[in-house]
Amino acid sequence: MLRVEFATTECEMRQDEIRAELHRCICPDSMLETMRKDFNANSICLHGGDLTETPFVYERVRKEGWCVKLRLLKYNGKPVSLEQYVRDWRAFSDETMEVWLGTYKKRNMEVCVKELCSDVVSRAKLGLFPCLTPDMDCYNFKNGSLRWDGTDLVFTPDHWPSPSLYYFDCDYNRDDTILPYFDSIFDTQGIVGEQKEAILAHFGRLLSRQGTPPPPPPLTPSTELTRLPLWQGTSGAAS
Numbered sequence: 001m002l003r004v005e006f007a008t009t010e011c012e013m014r015q016d017e018i019r020a021e022l023h024r025c026i027c028p029d030s031m032l033e034t035m036r037k038d039f040n041a042n043s044i045c046l047h048g049g050d051l052t053e054t055p056f057v058y059e060r061v062r063k064e065g066w067c068v069k070l071r072l073l074k075y076n077g078k079p080v081s082l083e084q085y086v087r088d089w090r091a092f093s094d095e096t097m098e099v100w101l102g103t104y105k106k107r108n109m110e111v112c113v114k115e116l117c118s119d120v121v122s123r124a125k126l127g128l129f130p131c132l133t134p135d136m137d138c139y140n141f142k143n144g145s146l147r148w149d150g151t152d153l154v155f156t157p158d159h160w161p162s163p164s165l166y167y168f169d170c171d172y173n174r175d176d177t178i179l180p181y182f183d184s185i186f187d188t189q190g191i192v193g194e195q196k197e198a199i200l201a202h203f204g205r206l207l208s209r210q211g212t213p214p215p216p217p218p219l220t221p222s223t224e225l226t227r228l229p230l231w232q233g234t235s236g237a238a239s
Contacts, residue, residue: 048133069167
């Protein structure tokens with residue numbers, strides 16, 4: 001992300017390059033278009049399930065040009081809201097401050113920030129602003145994606161069709177377990193063969209619903225008896 005790199009690099013030449021690239025995103029006649037280009041330049045987006053008036057900003061983690069994961073954008077360990085991002089953009093440089101003042105004149109800053117964020121969210125809902133919704137059934141690896149299609153886990157090598165909340169920085173091998181170091185747990189416990197396969201099968205069942213709960217049994221005189229108040233006996237009224 002360019003803004004993160006700008007804040008962390010000590011190379012003034014690189015800072016000048018980043019500043020120039022971000023300034024190229026400025027559209028003097030449209031603050032919305034400026035924000036759209038700035039989001040793309042910084043590889044960030046909104047979350048499709050968080051399009052409130054004050055959503056949070058997400059990073060797009062890339063692998064060979066594909067977006068493989070979404071994660072919250074954080075400054076100093078704290079998530080960044082859209083309002084905070086707009087405020088930081090405004091104060092990023094003399095040029096951005098000049099554009100902001102030229103756009104909103106002497107209007108109240110709080111009101112202008114809220115209006116711009118509301119416009120951004122409205123445009124995101126129309127698909128006209130960088131916004132993604134991660135696939136909860138997708139697990140991305142270095143060598144491709146593993147996806148639950150409703151019936152089975154399907155692995156597609158060298159292809160990442162949608163971003164996920166999960167990205168594992170290792171290769172997936174169908175003949176091995178999914179996560180690194182996972183086999184060592186079984187080895188340490190001495191679990192092998194059919195016992196290991198049965199445990200892994202139960203892990204797989206956690207990825208899907210296993211039917212619906214059975215209906216309650218019909219009431220019988222015996223079950224009705226157990227529903228009596230605790231103070232009421234079966235042989236007559238309490239004394």
